Amino acid sequence: MIVITPKPPYYAVIFSTLRTDIDEGYIETAHRMETLAQKQKGYLRIESVRNEFGITVSYWKSLEAIQRWKNNIEHTLARKKGKELWYKKYQLRICKVEYDYGFEK
Amino acid sequence: MIVITPKPPYYAVIFSTLRTDIDEGYIETAHRMETLAQKQKGYLRIESVRNEFGITVSYWKSLEAIQRWKNNIEHTLARKKGKELWYKKYQLRICKVEYDYGFEK
DSSP states (O other), rough: OOOOOOSSSSSEEEEEEEOOOOTTHHHHHHHHHHHHHHHHHHEEEEEEESSEEEEEEEEEOOOOHHHHHHHHHHHHHHHIIIIIIIIEEEEEEEEEEEEEEEOOO | OOOOOSSSSSSEEEEEEEESSTHHHOOHHHHHHHHHHTTTTTEEEEEEESSEEEEEEEEESSSHHHHHHOOHHHHHHHHHHHHIEEEEEEEEEEEEEEEEEEEEO
């Protein structure tokens, strides 16, 4: 999904992943984390494309909002399970969005 | 693919796309643009996941490198064809990567 975000500056968390072949609990937890993230103060939107590799980008109003989400207890437990079970490898990048531009037919 | 990038700060271009059903020339041009981008000064790496939606993130040393790539003539022509043929909708975001973190089993 392509989402509309407010005028920059705002923040993006780029989460690039390579999955293991363990599916147990993965989809449920991914959906639960999306639902939970939406309830956080400062959350904007999320974009995600997945096959074996995945890129999920979540957008936030501020670095403080990202930090609070990182410290959320349920999210912390989900990240722990992610390392144990679902991900072979990932890279996470926290960025300040400075410019954006959209096109639609 | 998950790529390794240098220590922040560096820059990311997040390109979120929704394709049309026109495939003619798309894959060839996407590959050509990756090859051409790799030859640009200040280019770092690229990550891409595509199905109907796509997220491609290219990483660059500086905003100037991104601007030069935007002004590249062959890239400009490819973007024009992208709007005419291959994309229903896209969103492009230019970001400064401030922190990153990796995990590998």
